[in-house]
Amino acid sequence: MTEAPVSGAGDTMTRGLPPVAEMAVGSMALVIVGGIYLASHLPKPAPLGPAVGLLGAAAALLLADVALLSRLRDFAWEVFFRVAGWALAAYVVIAGMLEYVFVFDHTRGSTLVVITLMLVVFALAIPLLFAFSVARYQRPD
Amino acid sequence: MSEVTVDAAIAHTNDGGPPPAGRAVQIVPLRGLPIVAVVLVALVVAIANNQLWALDFFHVVGGGLWTGIDLFVGFIVGPILGGLSIPSRMEFSIRFMPKMLILMPTLVIVTLTAGLQLARHEGYILSGNPHHGWVVASMVVVGVMAVIAIGLLEPANLAVLFELKKPQPNGELIGRLMRRFIYTAGITGAMQVATLVIMTKLATS
Numbered sequence: 001m002t003e004a005p006v007s008g009a010g011d012t013m014t015r016g017l018p019p020v021a022e023m024a025v026g027s028m029a030l031v032i033v034g035g036i037y038l039a040s041h042l043p044k045p046a047p048l049g050p051a052v053g054l055l056g057a058a059a060a061l062l063l064a065d066v067a068l069l070s071r072l073r074d075f076a077w078e079v080f081f082r083v084a085g086w087a088l089a090a091y092v093v094i095a096g097m098l099e100y101v102f103v104f105d106h107t108r109g110s111t112l113v114v115i116t117l118m119l120v121v122f123a124l125a126i127p128l129l130f131a132f133s134v135a136r137y138q139r140p141d
Numbered sequence: 142m143s144e145v146t147v148d149a150a151i152a153h154t155n156d157g158g159p160p161p162a163g164r165a166v167q168i169v170p171l172r173g174l175p176i177v178a179v180v181l182v183a184l185v186v187a188i189a190n191n192q193l194w195a196l197d198f199f200h201v202v203g204g205g206l207w208t209g210i211d212l213f214v215g216f217i218v219g220p221i222l223g224g225l226s227i228p229s230r231m232e233f234s235i236r237f238m239p240k241m242l243i244l245m246p247t248l249v250i251v252t253l254t255a256g257l258q259l260a261r262h263e264g265y266i267l268s269g270n271p272h273h274g275w276v277v278a279s280m281v282v283v284g285v286m287a288v289i290a291i292g293l294l295e296p297a298n299l300a301v302l303f304e305l306k307k308p309q310p311n312g313e314l315i316g317r318l319m320r321r322f323i324y325t326a327g328i329t330g331a332m333q334v335a336t337l338v339i340m341t342k343l344a345t346s
Contacts, residue, residue, distance in 0.1 A: 021292075021296065024292075025288065025291075025292035025293075028287075028288065028291060028292060029288045029292070032284045032287055032288060033284065035284075036277070036280045036281060036284050039257070039266075039280060040268070040273075040276075040277045040280060041268060042261070042266050043261070043266065043267070044268065079303065083299065083303075086168075086169060090246060093181070094246065094250050097181065097184075097185075097250050097254050098250075098253075098254065100185065100188070101188065101254050101257055101258065104188060104189070105257075105258075105261055126291055129291070129292065129296060130295065130296055130299055133296030133297075133299060133300050134296070134299050134300050134303045136300075137300055137303070137304060137311075137314060138303065
């Protein structure tokens with residue numbers, strides 16, 4: 001890509017981009033609701049229907065988000081992956097702490113599987129959100 | 142990055158000149174990471190050994206700082222920032238936001254995990270417990286705050302820091318993102334009042 005004029009910084013503010021950030025926030029919100037639903041039933045296993053529904057919706061939203069993102073051409077991918085890497089490292093630790101607590105508290109079986117998958121979506125959606133939120137204002141690679 | 146360069150850049154912008162030149166902005170304060178690691182390891186040890194005092198300590202200290210910082214930033218720092226010029230906000234952000242970037246997630250995870258364990262030990266987490274409703278209410282408040290903080294506040298924080306690294310930061314963009322930071326900090330600050338009500342209710346009943 002040729003060097004854009006410096007004043008072109010304003011272009012990064014106005015160019016149309018798909019609602020990647022909004023969808024990532026939606027995905028994160030759904031797993032947080034699901035997590036509260038499951039945690040509010042502890043230590044007994046909660047009826048899993050609503051939790052699985054929320055997890056499925058969150059995962060679908062995240063996958064659609066990744067698909068939208070992958071179609072972007074002029075984008076600051078280097079910055080995106082740099083931010084995503086750091087954020088992923090941080091949120092893997094955070095999700096790992098929460099997983100540890102649930103396992104320590106004897107959460108088992110399908111409830112643990114659903115919680116684990118929710119934490120996976122959580123730990124992926126947030127880095128995607130942070131990375132996109134930064135890279136959208138950077139000059140494309 | 143020397144103070145002279147930053148001051149000169151700000152003075153230049155106040156004179157109506159171009160935005161300040163890029164500076165060495167450290168997004169993640171690496172020196173703080175070992176402290177975070179020590180805190181998290183201590184928390185894991187406290188949980189693994191069911192040390193009630195340590196869990197209480199982590200929850201009270203972490204929660205107190207989290208709530209206090211949210212209230213202070215939301216109602217004291219935010220309005221002050223809102224009244225500053227954009228170069229002054231930038232100057233403040235360079236020093237303030239990287240620290241918040243590692244401090245707040247650490248406080249949140251420490252408070253939540255220790256609190257969940259305390260609720261289990263005290264029996265509050267049991268659905269038959271009379272305090273169960275308050276615990277669920279606190280989860281809902283934290284959930285809403287998490288969506289606001291992670292979904293709106295933190296992305297704005299990060300985007301400002303990366304904008305400041307550019308050779309010629311966009312003052313208009315920084316101003317817009319800082320407004321978002323100020324408003325969301327105010328909202329999470331207000332929600333922390335609900336947390337205080339719930340936690341004092343749990344502690345005294």
